[in-house]
Amino acid sequence: MAVATRFDAIIIGSGQAGNPLATALAAAGRKVALIEQNLLGGSCINYGCSPVKAMLASAERMQQVATAANYGIKAGKPTPNLRAIVERKDALIQAKRDGIQKNLTQEQKGITLLHGRATFTGARRLRVALADGGEQVLTAPRIFINTGTRAAVPPIEGLEESDFLTNVEILNLKELPEHLLILGGGYIGLEFGQMFRRFGSRVTIVSTATQLLENEDDDVCAAMQEQLAADGIEFVLQADVHRVSRNADGIYTLTAATPAGERRLRGTHLLVAVGREPNTDLLGLEAAGVATDEKGYVQVNERLQTNVRGVYALGDVHPGPQFTHISYDDYRLVRDNLLHGKRRTTTGRPVPYVVFTQPQLGRIGLNEKQAQEQKLSYRVATMPVRTIGRAQETGHTTGLMKVLVDGRGYLLGAAVFSEQGGEIMSMLQLAMAGGLTCDDLQDMVLAHPTWAEALNNLFSKLRQPG
Ligand SMILES: Cc1cc2nc3c(=O)[nH]c(=O)nc-3n(C[C@H](O)[C@H](O)[C@H](O)COP(=O)(O)OP(=O)(O)OC[C@H]3O[C@@H](n4cnc5c(N)ncnc54)[C@H](O)[C@@H]3O)c2cc1C
Ligand SMILES: NC(=O)c1ccc[n+]([C@@H]2O[C@H](COP(=O)([O-])OP(=O)(O)OC[C@H]3O[C@@H](n4cnc5c(N)ncnc54)[C@H](O)[C@@H]3O)[C@@H](O)[C@H]2O)c1
DSSP states (O other): OOOEEEEEEEEESSSHHHHHHHHHHHHHHHOEEEEESSSHHHHHHOOOOHHHHHHHHHHHHHHHHHHGGGTTTOOOOOOOOOOHHHHHHHHHHHHHHHHHHIIIIIIIIIIIEEEEEEEETTTTTTEEETSSSEEEEESSEEEEEEEOEEEEOOOOOOTGGGOOBTTTTTGGGSSSSSEEEEEEEEEEHHHHHHHHHHTTTTEEEEEESSTTTTTTTHHHHHHHHHHHHHTTTTEOOOOOOEEEETTOOOEEEEEEETTTTEEEESSEEEESSOOOTTTTTTTTHHHHHHHBBSOOOBOOOOTTTTTTEEEOOGGGGGGSSSOOOHHHHHHHHHHHHHOOOOOOOOOOOOOEEEOSSSSEEEEEEEEEEHHHHTTTEEEEEEEEEEEGGGHHTTEEEOEEEEEEETTTEEEEEEEEETTTHHHHHHHHHHHEEEEEEHHHHHHOOOOOOTTHHHHHHHHHHHOOOO
16 A cells, blocks of 8 residues: 655645635645646636636627627627637636646645545545556545536436537637537526627527526516527527437537427537536545535535534535635635634625626625515615616616615615626625615715716615515
8 A cells, every 4th residue: 555645734626715725724834735637726717717708808899899880980890710719718727827836836835736636545545646647645634625516417318429518618619609509598508608699609598497597586587588689699498408419410409398399409519508516426535434415515514614524625516606706715714714713604605696798697695586585574676777877878778787675774685787797796795794775875976977876876766576
């Protein structure tokens, strides 16, 4: 048996929690090992937030040129150069990866970076199959699992063999899809759908749900669908795709049961974006005795401790919202508890999020559906974006803003589907954190003519629901 190298802490996965945790532990004098089987930076940097938003910026620029005539500007028909768009994205994420590598290996002493796949062989013991051959055995009294997720693949006949795309492959296409079929009407489906539609592909979103982003309020979902339909995206909702095939010319056919009967949907490319599954199946958690839920997510308490003493799970690999800022906050929580003697928990943590379509959908707190499920008494205000001066001046008139307040006038939640939706939502999040009331916001002096100024009017529209 190989001799084990002893560390104070081992981190599995170079995700949004793992990297800063390695740095913080090493800076506090701990001997740390960080193990990554693939690219430094994990999903967000390599296959998620950063590359998608970089390419969305190209799509947005396409749209600006395509609609220039509306603003009195004569411009030719824009043509995307996908290779150049992908190269721009690659340069950006390479720089981010280089920054992480430098930070872990040069700027912070005390971190051993291992490239390979880690597997538990005991509660405090791991085997690492090194990427360049051989293996290493490590032990530590504290082990942090930050192994993230991958695209879930639904059990549909013919899908596995069909050479479909996930969020990883679609970011590196060499040619524009003529007709992109997207399975799933969630964050990933919508962001890529609008991106490729704006680049000029025909796009069809196919979802089992009755509406896009099915967890949001109906009026918000309808506004999103209206915008995407105006972009020219087609939708097939309440579709149960039960067969996928691909012919010799590479054409995909999805066979789906829909309310309008059986349909066959054909396209040149297929993106599967129906949610995620955790990277725990090859982690050997059973050897450590670490408990998972029925979907394979690592079970943790509100301090991110697993059932095995000294083993923690951070980020998307445990149940809960899957966002970069949540994974990063998991790091802060563990850091504060282990290094600064605090007793922080995940209870009551705000979960803001933004769908980066244009316009953006920024969300914080409760929506109306959730307020009703919780039988809360609330007032609601809704305002179409087309009534906002800033929207009229800039020509971005799609969307709506919606806020919920409780009986004392404190904000329960907000959905801001407008230009700068993420930024305006963040203002409302600050207002919630600072305990501002609807009266404060209705009467606050906000600069004219900003998007934020619309909040004055929005709060003047509060009414009882129904
Ligand atoms: C297309 C897409 C777009 C997204 N956009 C946004 C966005 O705009 N905003 C937002 O907040 N969130 C977004 N997300 C979600 C966000 O990417 C994740 O929530 C975030 O990356 C959290 O990751 P993590 O820290 O859990 O680990 P990850 O970033 O998933 O990293 C886990 C790492 O562990 C490694 N690993 C796994 N198993 C092993 C093993 N056995 N041994 C060694 N290494 C291992 C993996 O290779 C990976 O590098 C997006 C996700 C996707 C897919
Ligand atoms: N802007 C952001 O913050 C951002 C962007 C992308 C991804 N993410 C994160 O990544 C996660 C995963 O995104 P996602 O879009 O894959 O998942 P999702 O859970 O957001 O949406 C999945 C969609 O697929 C549908 N669906 C499920 N099974 C299906 C099937 N068999 N056929 C057709 N449709 C089916 C669901 O009804 C749902 O609408 C998100 O939940 C989010 O946490 C965040």
